[in-house]
Amino acid sequence: MRYNSFFSFLIIFIVGHSAIAQQSAVYTNDFADYTKALELYNNHQYKAAQKLFKEVKSQAETSSLESDCAYYVANCAVRLNQSNADELMEDFVQNYPSSTKRNSAYINVANYYFENGQYDYARKWFDEVDESSLSREELEEFNFNNGYAYFKADRKGEAKKYFNKVRDSKEYGSQAKYYLGFMAYEGDDYKEANEMFDQVKGENRYDRNLSYFQADMNFKLGKFEEAISLGLAQLDKSSAIERSELNKIIGESYFNLKKYEEAIPYLKEYRGKKGKWNNTDYYQLGYAYYKQQDYENAVSEFNKIIDGQNHVAQNAYYHLAESYIELGKKQEALNAFKNASEMEFDEKIQEDAALNYAKLSYEIGNNYKSIPEVLTDFLEKYPASQEREAVEELLVDSYITSKNYEKALKLLEDSNDYKDKVVYQKVAYYRGVEIYNQGNYSGSLVLFNKSLAERNDQTFTAKATYWKAESDYNLENYQDALIGYKEFKGMAAAKNTVEYESIDYNIAYTYFKRKEYATAINAFKNYSEKSNIPLTQKNDAYLRLGDSYFVTSDYWSAMEAYNKAIAMKGIDSDYAYFQKAISYGFVDKNDRKIEDLEAFLKKYKKSIYRDDAYYELGNTYVAIGNTNKAIQAYDQLINNVPASSFVSKSLLKQGLIYYNNDRGNEALQKFKKVVQQYPGTEEANQAVKTARVVYVDLGRTDEYAAWVSTLDFVEVSDSDIDNATYEAAENQFIENNTKNAKKGFQKYLNDFPNGLHAMSAHFYLGQLQYRDNEKNEAIPHYKYVVEKSRNEFTEQALARLSQLYLENKNYKEAIPILKRLEAEADFPQNITFAQSNLMKSYYQLENYESTVQYAEKVLQDTKIENNVKSDAQVFIARSAMQTGDEARAKTAYQEVQKIATGELAAEAQYYEVYFKREAGNYEASNEAIQTLAKEYSGYPKWSAKSLLLMGKNFDDLGDAYQATYVLNGLINGYPEYTDLVAEAKAELSRIKNKQAETNSSVEANQN
Secondary structure, three states: OOHHHHHHHHHHHHHHHHHHOOOOHHHHHHHHHHHHHHHHHHOOOHHHHHHHHHHHHHHOOOHHHHHHHHHHHHHHHHHOOOOOHHHHHHHHHHHOOOOOOHHHHHHHHHHHHHHOOOHHHHHHHHOOOOHHHOOHHHHHHHHHHHHHHHHHOOOHHHHHHHHHHOOOOOOOHHHHHHHHHHHHHHOOOHHHHHHHHHHHOOOHHHHHHHHHHHHHHHHHOOOHHHHHHHHHHHHOOOOHHHHHHHHHHHHHHHHHOOOHHHHHHHHHHOOOEOOEEOHHHHHHHHHHHHHOOOHHHHHHHHOOOOOOOOHHHHHHHHHHHHHHHHOOOHHHHHHHHHHHHOOOOOHHHHHHHHHHHHHHHHHHOOOOOOHHHHHHHHHHHOOOOOOHHHHHHHHHHHHHHOOOHHHHHHHHHHOOOOOOHHHHHHHHHHHHHHHHHOOOHHHHHHHHHHHHOOOOOHHHHHHHHHHHHHHHHHOOOHHHHHHHHHHHHOOHHHHHOHHHHHHHHHHHHHHHHOOOHHHHHHHHHHHHOOOOOOHHHHHHHHHHHHHHHHHOOOHHHHHHHHHHHHHHOOOOHHHHHHHHHHHHHHOOOHHHHHHHHHHHHHHOOOOOOHHHHHHHHHHHHHHOOOHHHHHHHHHHHHHHOOOOOHHHHHHHHHHHHHHHOOOHHHHHHHHHHHHHHOOOOHHHHHHHHHHHHHHHHHOOHHHHHHHHOOOOOOOHHHHHHHHHHHHHHHHHHHOOOHHHHHHHHHHHHHHOOOOOOHHHHHHHHHHHHHHOOOHHHHHHHHHHHHHOOOOOOHHHHHHHHHHHHHHOOOHHHHHHHHHHHHHHOOOHHHHHHHHHHHHHHHHHOOOHHHHHHHHHHHHHOOOOOHHHHHHHHHHHHHHHHHOOOHHHHHHHHHHHHHHOOHHHHHHHHHHHHHHHHHOOOHHHHHHHHHHHHHHOOOOHHHHHHHHHHHHHHHHHOOOHHHHHHHHHHHHHHOOOOHHHHHHHHHHHHHHHHHHHOOEOOOOOOOO
């Protein structure tokens, strides 16, 4: 700015002009005020000066003075930042076009705005300046200031034009060259930039920036050694921001020179852009650590690269995986290899990552896909891979080790490329066993036949033969089962299998089921005399040996076998004791029979055979003529076991005793009680018939007729037709003519809804309809049976009706039926069935207390199979989880793990994962997930749930990469589990928002 020389000239001019001319007093006064105003202006007292200039202007008698005052009024407005400053200046220019201050007005106002950093305003006024009227010095200042204003407006083209005009200026040349160099640097014209910077090098005010720019340019030109030298020279002199950038230039230059050890300290000192690194920054430092074999630190940098989708990220994920391998963290490595294999920026890395992903999946399991699928995917994508043969071998073995037999079998049957017959034989066998354990014996039979169609491995041929026979046995195909057992026993490979240990026991049982008792006797006898056989089977063999002797009327031998079973004090010793007592009756030892029955009743107070014992005791007393004792035995049965099916028979027996002892009235009381309490049963029908004889003997036939007329199940006049109609249907039933039998029973019930045989007709019709899968139609018939008093069909009808309700998920209807079955069943298996399904039904109805109660009842039965035990423990665990008792749930799931197979085992393994996480053992929790992935990958629900926990575990371990990758794997791989996906998305959003705070490559999620 050069205002002072101009103002001095102005004052001299005015003073000189006043001396020459004679002025009036007024003009002299105006001049004095003008001079005073000018002095205020020069002293920067713009407000006072402006006021005085306005007063002089209003009284000025010459246009020259008026225009000068207008000029300074506008100038003061500019300097006072008044809102009308531009308007005042525009007015000055328009109102005084001939003023000598017109150009000065433009340049001075422009320079004022320039000096105050208001470059847009400055350019507006620079555009008005008449350059031709400027002095050399003024023109240089004008060009530099105008160029800088354009530079600040990021209009580099116009800026260069003005800077180039003063690049040789003594006063402005260095600055112009500096900015020309800087613009060339920003435009990647490093040759021009270096040329400009070299010309101003050595000037202290530029040296610091020049060193940084030149270091950066050499780096970008690939001159890394020079970049390092320049950067190091400037590092200590630079500001904090520049130091960060120089560290990055130096570190990355060392990195590009593969001097990783030297690179690390400088890369670490970089502070990022606005305090944030990006994925490339993390990759370089991570890779430098990786090359130094510092895998812990490599992982800590690589795993900050979130959502990378470029060549850098693919490299990072691959080397991250390798670092995890070196650290023994295979699950983490699997995820990283999988990620790198899904990116197509480098095909070689992609294939190698896919290979490692496939191999690791085979080794440790995979939560995203079954292992055979992973291996097959690799072979299909890379058919020319040098590792193809090795992967095919892994594929073959993976079908078995993954235990995903259903999927494996499908892959084998659908593919022509990998249909290895040995593997097919094994997989079909394992799938058959799996189906067998689910109780689907028809399905298992099909699969064992498939396995036996490929007899390549003799051990598996033998095992499939055995389990095929087991399936036939459970389907009651006893002849086929016997053939299979014998075939198995004759195979050389069978002798080395665990199944061989019980083959003689199974063969003996099959003879027993076929009612070939003589052969069964020899088989059970031979088996029971073996050493080192399981005690439970030895005990059972004695029982069945006794039964076989019993059925063949060899009662002394039967008693000997039963005694051996009793001596073992094992399961069903009460049964053996009862059977032994019964046997005495058949060898005319009724006194011993009575003695043993009474001893049985004292010894086994909770036996399910107590009602049988009372009944047999009563019958035996009848046989020896001690009718009083018989009456007492029957009374004990009626009073102590009121739900027994023998109650109606006992009442009938008492009535007959009274009748045979000429105690007709007492006999009628008993017969009527049978009819009243058990209408429609065979005992009730027999009671009516016998009562008729009693009434006839007593000469009270009218009384009999009146009584019978009140019984809706007795139609005396139609009895012959009733019997004939029923017998016609029954004959068809016996001949297994199902269609005609159903029609016959339905006709009988239509004709005789309360007939003598209504109970039997309803039950058999229900059975036939159930067999033909007409299950809903069968329900009313079973209901009819169970709603009547206890009869010979009650237990079977209760079992079947409850099963139908359960299949329809009608738990409220099922529960009372199951409770009756539990209370009334004579067969232990029906009690177990009732209790286990009461447990399940109460759980479905969210009655967790009752669920646990029945689960504990099930576990009290020492004879139940492991699958029933695991069911009970699972329901205890699930109920405990629902009620917040995690300690009990943990204990129960640990018990499940010991015995469960299939999905229950997968569930128990998941909860091992869960409880380890709850205890803060995140790494141990992830290790448990690896077990789940390897052994139970066929159960996607538990795989998906475990992935959610794995994502949370990695987040808690500070591994953001693994956490986000695993959660994305859950979201993309298991969309059907909407609740889990929603939770995973929420977790993923939270983690990414946190990472976005320090990583500029991560985009925060907006919730």
